Amino acid sequence: MSLGPRASRKRTRPRYVWPAIAFALMLAGALLAVPSFLYVEKPPAARPHLIYKGEEQAFPVVVERGEAYVPFQFVKEKIDSNAFWDETGTVIVTTKDKVVKLKTDSLTAHVNQNPVDLQVPVVLESGEPYIPSSILETLYPLSVSYHPDEGVFIARPTDEASLVGTSISDVVVRVDPSLLARRVGVAPAGTEFYIHSVKGGWLRVDTSEGLVGWVSSRDIDRTEEREPSHRPPRDYTPRPLGSDKIALVWEQVDRHNPDTSKIGDMPGLNVISPTWFRLGEKPGEVENYADFRYVSWAHERGYQVWALFSNSFELERTKTMLRDSDLRDKVISQILMYARLYSLDGINIDFENVYQDDAPYLTQFVRELTPLLHEAGLTVSIDVTVKSLSPTWSMCFERSRLAEVVDYVMLMAYDEFYAGSPVAGPTASIPWTEWTVQKTLEEVPAEKLVLGVPFYTRLWTEVKEGSHVKVSQVAYGMSSSEAWVRSQGVEATIDPDRGLRYAEKTSGDKTYKIWLEDAGSMTKRMEIADSYGLAGIAAWRRGLETPDIWDVISDYVER
Known part of the structure; x- marks a missing residue:
């Protein structure tokens, strides 16, 4: 006998399941929300966090x-x-x-x-220097402000504009940009x-009370941009030359200064730089090989005197001085003393052959x-070579950093083919x-760059x-090189690749070659200086030029 199919029965969950699920969801939500009511642990007061521009820095502050x-x-x-x-x-x-x-x-x-007397000194901590705030x-x-209760040290730049907001009610400051993030503290209204x-609807902030973290942008009623409170010192303005362009010539002095009564007119010149x-x-x-009489003569002619200071091109001697703070101070003190003693107008730094x-x-x-x-009111310039792979004659110059500091950078644009x-x-x-000008302008601004030009050539x-x-x-000066060409009965013609007159x-078994410097070549160099808007020209050296060069200068x- 067949019983036939069993009638189907719909299954239902027990009545107690739904309350359990609801309770579990509520518990999970509560657990997730718990951190939002907890406060972060403060750093110890003796080792506060360093906050700069609202962000914690990976540098430990020490409090003593x-x-x-x-x-x-x-x-x-x-x-x-x-x-x-x-x-x-020394810092x-x-x-x-x-x-x-x-000094530490x-x-x-x-x-x-x-x-200057200090209340507290620079100290060493684990071999590292620390500066008192x-x-x-x-x-x-x-x-800067130190907040021991919050365990933070806050530093804010005062030479930048600040965006400041004000709260309309009590505001919770959180450690991360989230409502579920832990609390740093509560800032009162105002x-x-x-x-x-x-970030999203959150703002990274700090307060003058030492709270640092994130707040919701909805809690900020109004914002304002405040101007920087610090005003930087004005840039130094070199003494006026009576012209918009520098026209300098170096005066080579080994031990004895020249007889100035034998120096002819040098129209156009406004700076002379004795070594x-x-x-x-x-x-x-x-x-020191300076001479009061030379300075008086130069000033009477209307020339400024930018005395040259060299490192004697001595590698070890230079290294010893540069790497010792006290020796640097000693050298600087002497240069300042001589500058005042001789009523100088500037110093030209000529350090070459440096590690x-x-x-x-x-x-x-x-x-x-x-x-x-x-x-002391002096103009400062430094001589550099064009950038090359020579470690001691070129790679020793941090040209862009030097240009930030000095008034002028003299580009020694000569010795393309050097003595050796x-x-x-x-x-x-x-x-x-x-x-060389184009290459140097990559690191030195045109208004500070002075083109060095040669008054000499070489007979090869x-x-x-x-x-x-x-x-x-x-090495020959202009007059002696022209005299050699005449004495040999040869004709100098333009070398089209070099832009100079050439004789051979x-x-x-000997072949003599010479590329001549003259008024024509000097005119071309002035045109380069003009076309790139350079600050002027500087010539090495007085006494090697012909009189017509001064008309060009x-x-x-x-113009």
Whole structure:
């Protein structure tokens, strides 16, 4: 007997399941919301977090006896890339008008070489220098505040505009931009928030009470942009020359100064630079060959005197001085003394043949020297070569950093084929000269760049020795080079590739070659200076030119 199909029955959940699910969801929501009511753990007061522009920095602040100390590395990376830690244990800060030296564990600082008493010194922590926060505010455009209850040290730049918002009611400050994030604290109504960035509907902020984190933009009633409270010092303005262009000539002085009564007129010239000061053999000593009578003669003619200071082209001597803060100070003091003693108008720095590794120290020396020379009313310039792969004659110059500091950069656009060159060639062909200008303008602004031009050339001698050609040279001034051409009965014609007059003569196994410098080549160099809007020209050296060169320079200065 068949019973037939069983009637279907609909299954239903037990009545207690739905309340359980609802309870689980409520519990999960409550658990998720719990962090939003919890507060973050504060850092210890002795090791507060460093906050800069609203963000926590990976630099530890140290607090001792109520004074917060900020690591030098933070200053170097975030505030002042030119801040300098000297191997002698000195923090050095250079600005447009000040040089500040802070020795570790010393209560005496030096500002422009003048002693200043400190309340607390720079200290070493685990071998790293730390700067007292009270000093930091005087060195830089910063507002700093230490909040032990919140465990933070806040630094805000005062040379930048600030966006500030005000709350209309109590505001919860959270550690992350989320309603579920933990709380940093609660700011009462009317609190001012410094706003640093925006993410979605959240603002990254800090307050003068030490709260740092995120708030909802809906909690901020109004915002305003505040102008920077700090005004930077004005740029130094060099002494006027009576012309918009510099026309400088170097005066080579070995030990004895020239008889100025025998120097003819030099129309167009407005600056003369005698090679008077050089780094001596004794560490920190400056040799002096200056002459009061020469300065008086130059000033009577209307020339400014920018005395040249060289490193004597001595590698080790230069390294010893550059790497020692005390020796740098000693040298700078002597240069300042001589500048005042002889009533100089400027200093021309000529450091050549310098170790590549000493490039940052050369820059630091110039950064320490320049503000003090400016304070004394002097114009500062430095001589550089065109950028090349030579470690001691080119890669020793941080051209862009130097150009930030000095008033003028003199480009020594000559010695394309130098004295020891294995092949003959011009002192500075016209295309090469223009290339050096273009290359240097990548690092130095045109209004600071001065084109160096040669008043000399080289007579090359080539001698065949089997399959090899031996090359030698003798430097000639303009008059003597023209005299050689005439004496040899040869004709100088334009070398189209070099843009200069060229003469050649073969006698026996010797071939003589010379590329001439004259009024024509000098005119072309002035045209390059004009076409690139350069600050002027500087010539090496007086006494090697012919009289007509000054007419070319005068025309250049006046146009």
